[in-house]
Amino acid sequence: MKAFEYFAPASxxxxxxxxxxxxxxxxxxxxGTDVVIQLRDHLIAPKAxxxxxxxxxxxxxxxxxxxxLTIGACMTMNEIGNDPQVIAHYPTLAKAALSVGSKQVRNRxxxxxxxxxxxxxxxxxxxxxxxxxxxxxxxxxxERSIPLEEFFVFVRKTSLKPGxxxxxxxxxxxxxxxxxxxxxxxxxEVDLSxxxxxxxxxxxxxxxxxxxxxPTPIRLKKTEALLNEGPLTDAVIEEAVELARSEVSPIxxxxxxxxxxxxxxxxxxxxxxxxxx
Amino acid sequence: MKYRVNFFxxxxxxxxxxxxxxxxxRVLREELALTGTKEGCGAGECGACTVxxxxxxxNACLVLAPELDGMHITTVEGLAKDGQLTNVxxxxxxxxxxxxxxxxxxxxxxATALLQENPSPSRDEIVDAISGxxxxxxxxxxxxxxxxxAARKGGGxx
Numbered sequence: 399m400k401a402f403e404y405f406a407p408a409s410x411x412x413x414x415x416x417x418x419x420x421x422x423x424x425x426x427x428x429x430g431t432d433v434v435i436q437l438r439d440h441l442i443a444p445k446a447x448x449x450x451x452x453x454x455x456x457x458x459x460x461x462x463x464x465x466x467l468t469i470g471a472c473m474t475m476n477e478i479g480n481d482p483q484v485i486a487h488y489p490t491l492a493k494a495a496l497s498v499g500s501k502q503v504r505n506r507x508x509x510x511x512x513x514x515x516x517x518x519x520x521x522x523x524x525x526x527x528x529x530x531x532x533x534x535x536x537x538x539x540x541e542r543s544i545p546l547e548e549f550f551v552f553v554r555k556t557s558l559k560p561g562x563x564x565x566x567x568x569x570x571x572x573x574x575x576x577x578x579x580x581x582x583x584x585x586x587e588v589d590l591s592x593x594x595x596x597x598x599x600x601x602x603x604x605x606x607x608x609x610x611x612x613p614t615p616i617r618l619k620k621t622e623a624l625l626n627e628g629p630l631t632d633a634v635i636e637e638a639v640e641l642a643r644s645e646v647s648p649i650x651x652x653x654x655x656x657x658x659x660x661x662x663x664x665x666x667x668x669x670x671x672x673x674x675x
Numbered sequence: 676m677k678y679r680v681n682f683f684x685x686x687x688x689x690x691x692x693x694x695x696x697x698x699x700x701r702v703l704r705e706e707l708a709l710t711g712t713k714e715g716c717g718a719g720e721c722g723a724c725t726v727x728x729x730x731x732x733x734n735a736c737l738v739l740a741p742e743l744d745g746m747h748i749t750t751v752e753g754l755a756k757d758g759q760l761t762n763v764x765x766x767x768x769x770x771x772x773x774x775x776x777x778x779x780x781x782x783x784x785x786a787t788a789l790l791q792e793n794p795s796p797s798r799d800e801i802v803d804a805i806s807g808x809x810x811x812x813x814x815x816x817x818x819x820x821x822x823x824x825a826a827r828k829g830g831g832x833x
Binding site: 399400402403404406414427429431434435437438447449451476499500501502503505506586587588 | 676678694696697698717718719720723725728731732733734736737738739741742744785803804805806807808
């Protein structure tokens with residue numbers, strides 16, 4: 399690791415000062431499970447690492463039936479995945495959170511870090527996309543709410559502006575919804591997703607979200623529209639499988655081929671729809 | 676620039692001046708000579724550097740040294756008291772749940788954290804709890820049996 403200055407601001411104001419002072423040379427730091435590796439491998443070499451874990455108010459998780467779920471920036475994957483409210487109302491999110499890394503990693507890694515990192519295969523991205531989650535970004539100018547779909551821009555690129563800090567993610571209430579989270583990986587634990595997906599049957603219709611099949615995690619809107627046209631039959635499932643395969647743009651990489659991913663996109667959709675019929 | 680950190684290792688208070696670009700793992704091994712905590716992959720995949728911080732197992736290789744301030748850390752050196760091994764340690768000895776031994780401290784820490792939280796885990800819960808620890812020698816069967824034995828003998832304490 400190259401040398402850098404470390405800061406642990408005690409307030410958001412202090413953190414904004416540091417972001418102003420260091421600009422693009424300042425790297426926000428949370429659970430560290432991605433950033434420490436990037437530092438170690440010299441993928442990044444910031445002048446300053448700004449640890450947000452000592453800022454009060456970011457280590458919170460609240461749920462109420464009207465407002466839904468609010469996940470503070472510093473909540474870890476284990477805290478989210480084992481939370482009784484998350485398990486009861488957003489089981490796909492709980493399952494996704496507990497599918498990340500190992501128990502040791504999940505005691506440090508945060509959901510907000512997973513989202514801000516903006517990997518195409520971020521495990522918690524698909525349940526959050528399916529639930530229409532909103533990213534809350536704070537800056538000196540105030541607060542901005544960014545729908546998660548608009549937050550992801552490209553591989554590891556977000557619509558976050560300089561000087562902004564993601565303080566929370568809000569997930570709307572989803573009464574009566576049922577969902578299936580699937581992670582296809584080479585081994586069951588401590589692996590990255592070859593494909594991940596959340597298929598949600600919400601009160602207002604189907605929602606279909608996939609990771610690792612495009613430059614960002616995505617919703618398959620045409621497939622959703624087809625599913626929402628009428629009752630789910632075997633013929634509709636077959637048609638939806640073909641449509642879903644046309645909506646994704648996977649690549650060959652170290653984990654799988656494009657052909658494998660195209661095949662499995664359909665398999666995961668069909669299995670999930672049948673489980674939720 | 677050095678950063679002053681005050682923390683506890685195995686219940687002993689420690690004050691150090693550390694570099695920001697060091698990890699907790701390097702501080703434990705190089706500055707405190709606690710070499711029971713091993714470096715395997717250095718990327719949070721193998722679990723050889725597992726320590727217990729504030730009751731939870733974490734990878735010491737993924738923590739920056741200045742973050743140590745205020746932490747309560749237990750390493751493998753902090754388990755045995757007055758030469759008396761803990762149930763987990765003794766079970767690993769009794770069942771020969773190791774071969775080369777490099778991964779063993781990490782497994783002991785993951786198992787200890789599990790039994791402190793859940794004194795009577797199922798076999799599946801044991802497998803889950805050690806899924807972040809890699810062993811290239813044993814094939815895991817003896818390790819799982821040792822953790823079951825430790826649980827029967829009273830869990831994560833001595």
